[in-house]
Amino acid sequence: MTFQEELQQGIPSTLPEMPAYDTTINHAPKRKDILTPDEKRLALRNALRYFPKHLHAQLAPEFAEEMRKYGRIYMYRYRPTYPMYARPIDEYPHRCIQAAAIMMMIQNNLDPRVAQHPHELITYGGNGAVFQNWVQYRLVMRYLSEMTDEQTLVMYSGHPLGLFPSHKNAPRVVVTNGMVIPNYSKPDDWERDNALGVSQYGQMTAGSYMYIGPQGIVHGTTITVLNAARKIRGERKDERGERIPLFVTAGLGGMSGAQPKAGNIAGVVSVTAEINPKAAQKRFEQGWVDELHENLDELIPAIKEAVTEKKVVSMAYVGNVVDLWERLADKDIHVDLGSDQTSLHNPWAGGYYPVGYSFEESQRMMAEEPERFKEAVQASLRRQVAAINRLADRGMYFFDYGNAFLLEASRAGADLTPTNLPQQGKASFRYPSYVQDIMGPLFFDYGFGPFRWVCSSGDPRDLETSDRLAAEVLEEMLKTAPDDIHGQLADNLHWIKEAGKNNLVVGSQARILYADAEGRTKIALAFNEAIRRGEISKPIVLGRDHHDVSGTDSPFRETSNIYDGSQFCADMAVQNVIGDSFRGATWVSIHNGGGVGWGEVINGGFGMVIDGSEACDHRIRQMLFWDVNNGIARRSWARNSGSMDAIRREMERTPELKVTMPNLVDDAIINSAF
Numbered sequence: 001m002t003f004q005e006e007l008q009q010g011i012p013s014t015l016p017e018m019p020a021y022d023t024t025i026n027h028a029p030k031r032k033d034i035l036t037p038d039e040k041r042l043a044l045r046n047a048l049r050y051f052p053k054h055l056h057a058q059l060a061p062e063f064a065e066e067m068r069k070y071g072r073i074y075m076y077r078y079r080p081t082y083p084m085y086a087r088p089i090d091e092y093p094h095r096c097i098q099a100a101a102i103m104m105m106i107q108n109n110l111d112p113r114v115a116q117h118p119h120e121l122i123t124y125g126g127n128g129a130v131f132q133n134w135v136q137y138r139l140v141m142r143y144l145s146e147m148t149d150e151q152t153l154v155m156y157s158g159h160p161l162g163l164f165p166s167h168k169n170a171p172r173v174v175v176t177n178g179m180v181i182p183n184y185s186k187p188d189d190w191e192r193d194n195a196l197g198v199s200q201y202g203q204m205t206a207g208s209y210m211y212i213g214p215q216g217i218v219h220g221t222t223i224t225v226l227n228a229a230r231k232i233r234g235e236r237k238d239e240r241g242e243r244i245p246l247f248v249t250a251g252l253g254g255m256s257g258a259q260p261k262a263g264n265i266a267g268v269v270s271v272t273a274e275i276n277p278k279a280a281q282k283r284f285e286q287g288w289v290d291e292l293h294e295n296l297d298e299l300i301p302a303i304k305e306a307v308t309e310k311k312v313v314s315m316a317y318v319g320n321v322v323d324l325w326e327r328l329a330d331k332d333i334h335v336d337l338g339s340d341q342t343s344l345h346n347p348w349a350g351g352y353y354p355v356g357y358s359f360e361e362s363q364r365m366m367a368e369e370p371e372r373f374k375e376a377v378q379a380s381l382r383r384q385v386a387a388i389n390r391l392a393d394r395g396m397y398f399f400d401y402g403n404a405f406l407l408e409a410s411r412a413g414a415d416l417t418p419t420n421l422p423q424q425g426k427a428s429f430r431y432p433s434y435v436q437d438i439m440g441p442l443f444f445d446y447g448f449g450p451f452r453w454v455c456s457s458g459d460p461r462d463l464e465t466s467d468r469l470a471a472e473v474l475e476e477m478l479k480t481a482p483d484d485i486h487g488q489l490a491d492n493l494h495w496i497k498e499a500g501k502n503n504l505v506v507g508s509q510a511r512i513l514y515a516d517a518e519g520r521t522k523i524a525l526a527f528n529e530a531i532r533r534g535e536i537s538k539p540i541v542l543g544r545d546h547h548d549v550s551g552t553d554s555p556f557r558e559t560s561n562i563y564d565g566s567q568f569c570a571d572m573a574v575q576n577v578i579g580d581s582f583r584g585a586t587w588v589s590i591h592n593g594g595g596v597g598w599g600e601v602i603n604g605g606f607g608m609v610i611d612g613s614e615a616c617d618h619r620i621r622q623m624l625f626w627d628v629n630n631g632i633a634r635r636s637w638a639r640n641s642g643s644m645d646a647i648r649r650e651m652e653r654t655p656e657l658k659v660t661m662p663n664l665v666d667d668a669i670i671n672s673a674f
């Protein structure tokens with residue numbers, strides 16, 4: 001059977017051969033055994049509803065065994081044996097080009113070079129699922145291969161509810177992931193719902209088919225580390241002159257693996273701890289980290305030497321980050337910048353490994369002794385914070401990296417009491433989040449966010465052309481850019497000019513470029529024009545990470561620099577996805593849970609296929625404008641000064657835009673009223 005026929009077939013009518021369990025690739029840890037015996041029967045009944053009756057007797061024990069062994073029913077037998085990767089768009093059987101583009105994006109998210117646990121359909125972050133099982137994947141590919149541009153595919157947490165009649169300007173796919181009644185949104189509710197096969201954790205770009213491999217995060221991490229280093233250099237110039245900053249952090253996984261590369265680009269010495277030797281080795285082989293060290297006794301002198309000799313280098317410590325922090329504190333090493341990118345959005349199921357236990361012992365404990373594991377994680381977090389506090393007392397600037405580190409550590413009882421009074425209305429942890437100090441005021445408040453695109457031809461020459469066009473747009477904008485966004489535009493221009501040379505493509509021919517509303521729109525229009533002229537050979541898929549200006553309400557991350565008390569509201573993210581859906585998105589998605597954990601965030605995204613048509617020019621203008629300015633208007637209403645300036649400028653450019661502006665009141669008047 002050809003690849004095309006296999007896609008069109010959906011669920012095969014006869015049982016496929018069981019593919020071998022591949023031990024050479026990274027597999028998801030065994031999930032918590034949370035279901036009661038009755039619930040296990042329900043989970044099995046749920047799984048079997050995808051199959052005709054005559055297969056039930058054979059599949060039931062097989063699926064029950066998967067549940068027992070892995071904690072989930074992945075339906076491994078149905079994992080396709082053809083290679084999984086983003087093919088050029090014409091290779092997908094389709095009746096509508098938009099659907100073909102979505103198939104390409106889905107296969108990219110499951111490509112073993114791209115995905116973290118490809119056989120469990122997890123793209124990144126430990127639990128960021130594209131689908132819950134392989135049968136959902138097969139059904140979706142079939143629906144997409146047969147859908148017309150007058151139908152919409154409805155996705156409930158990985159499950160395709162079906163194709164419904166719609167119209168040409170409607171999204172082709174509407175995705176919801178992990179949407180639950182708010183009172184049922186605790187981590188164990190996810191474990192239960194996911195084990196029952198009724199919900200999934202879509203992370204951000206995993207369940208929304210918009211992951212583009214590690215480069216997606218390199219750009220964001222680079223501008224964060226770059227600006228953190230600038231902050232330190234600026235504040236401490238007199239004290240330490242041209243001293244090269246030392247940056248210590250943890251995690252060499254899916255996204256955290258970008259830290260050492262970003263450290264090198266930002267010109268610092270970086271040390272990243274990683275407990276999983278396979279993950280550390282992978283990053284080393286890819287050239288994302290320069291050195292691997294397994295022994296703290298030889299690592300500490302190597303750090304001292306690099307700092308003294310001002311050598312920009314990235315080192316990995318293959319071990320537990322708590323051991324690293326404690327040793328740095330004991331040895332009185334001066335650390336300038338500190339952070340952490342372990343997967344603490346998922347603390348009890350493999351996101352964080354407690355100190356004092358081997359990697360394997362932790363994996364066993366989390367499945368077999370979850371309560372003991374939880375205590376070990378919490379004790380480890382308390383020790384980690386204690387060591388960080390000692391270094392911070394000596395001048396280290398520590399920031400939370402959007403992984404719920406401060407949140408989970410505070411829940412574990414770590415000492416995170418602010419050392420000075422927090423600003424009114426600010427989250428009152430001892431350390432800021434990277435959004436409070438860096439990403440929020442410099443980027444999100446002005447509309448800069450992780451815009452991205454994928455060339456559906458799969459041809460690197462198209463990507464090269466798109467890089468050039470994007471650089472030309474930014475160069476033009478820079479000529480007249482206001483002072484407050486000049487620096488950001490210049491950094492982004494530098495990024496896009498260097499992007500091709502940095503060899504960042506893994507999987508599809510994709511590019512990320514932080515851009516604001518004006519930049520995103522102008523770049524997209526330039527692409528559409530180039531497709532029209534034939535300068536770019538095939539359609540382009542536009543999209544973004546959900547880690548953005550408008551798409552995400554996340555009180556300890558994307559919206560942690562909202563100080564009017566509305567950081568726990570999710571109107572912005574919900575409005576965003578609704579607004580995108582009727583302004584021209586090809587697909588939209590809204591998720592519970594993302595980088596910071598189930599129940600902690602609502603985030604949404606979109607994909608838009610542009611094919612050179614005038615209709616696409618219209619969609620670009622309509623949708624990208626809303627997709628960014630929604631968030632700027634909300635941030636402006638929260639009295640964020642950068643956003644107030646940005647939205648005023650937008651109102652001057654766009655007379656139809658009328659945003660409600662806040663009036664600022666003197667503190668003295670407020671204080672005298674009580």
Ligand SMILES: NC(=O)c1ccc[n+]([C@@H]2O[C@H](COP(=O)([O-])OP(=O)(O)OC[C@H]3O[C@@H](n4cnc5c(N)ncnc54)[C@H](O)[C@@H]3O)[C@@H](O)[C@H]2O)c1
Binds near residue numbers: 217254257274322353
């Ligand atoms: N701020 C941002 O822009 C941003 C971006 C990406 C990811 N995140 C968050 O960062 C976290 C990491 O994302 P990821 O995709 O890299 O996840 P991941 O699970 O692929 O990687 C985390 C890594 O941390 C390692 N680790 C866990 N505990 C450790 C310990 N005690 N010591 C040393 N290493 C340890 C794990 O082995 C793993 O490789 C997530 O919570 C994610 O949501 C934030």
